[in-house]
Amino acid sequence: MNSNEIISSSKDRMGKAEQALKRELSTIRAGHANxxxxxxxxxxxxxxxxxxxxxxxxxxxxxxxxxxxxxxxxxxxxxxxxxxxxxxxxxxxxxxxxxxxxVPQLTEERRKEIAKQVKATGEQSKVAVRNVRRDSMDSVKKGNKNDDFTDDEAHRLEDEIQKITDASIKNVEQIVADKEKEVMNG
Structure with a gap:
């Protein structure tokens, strides 16, 4: 895999984890019809x-x-x-x-339970994003070992993968925060 393939694959797979989180959270009731x-x-x-x-x-x-x-x-x-x-x-x-x-009105207790469920689902998505990072970093290390990349290229790729990961984790946290707000304010 060349460096562009590793980066685009990482972005694509992390984006899919974010989309899966949105789909999963869309099925969680927040006290209003959806x-x-x-x-x-x-x-x-x-x-x-x-x-x-x-x-x-x-x-x-x-x-x-x-x-x-x-x-x-x-x-x-x-x-x-x-x-x-x-x-x-x-x-x-x-x-x-x-x-x-x-759709019944949610009690405060039920809202808190749902908010916990939302957080747990978000954590699963973060794990998925980190797994993508690990796979991408392994590809970079393997490429460096096989002399596909120089040490400098490998470090640059690892930094880029980390930036993509940080952005994806931030997106996941924002998606979770928005859903928690929706649930708590219902």
């Missing part, structure tokens, strides 16, 4: 597990209400079952045409 709460819901539709957003429209008519309107009314019961099985902590209310999910 369609991403239903991202992991799959529904048995004509014998195939299908993502909910492919067989129904998901809207937010009020700040704490998610409305699911199936494109095919015959799928209503299966959608309700899929939401229950996804275990998102909200009971669906089926009115025969739509399914309403009323």
């Amino acid at each position: 369609a991403s709460l239903l991202n992991n819901v799959t529904v048995s539709y004509y014998g195939a597990d299908t993502p909910l957003n492919q067989i129904a429209s998901i809207t937010i008519p009020e700040p704490r209400v998610i409305m699911v309107t199936p494109y095919d009314k015959s799928a209503l019961d299966n959608i309700e079952k899929g939401i229950l099985e996804a275990n998102i902590g909200i009971n669906p209310a089926n009115d025969g045409d739509n399914i309403r999910l009323v």
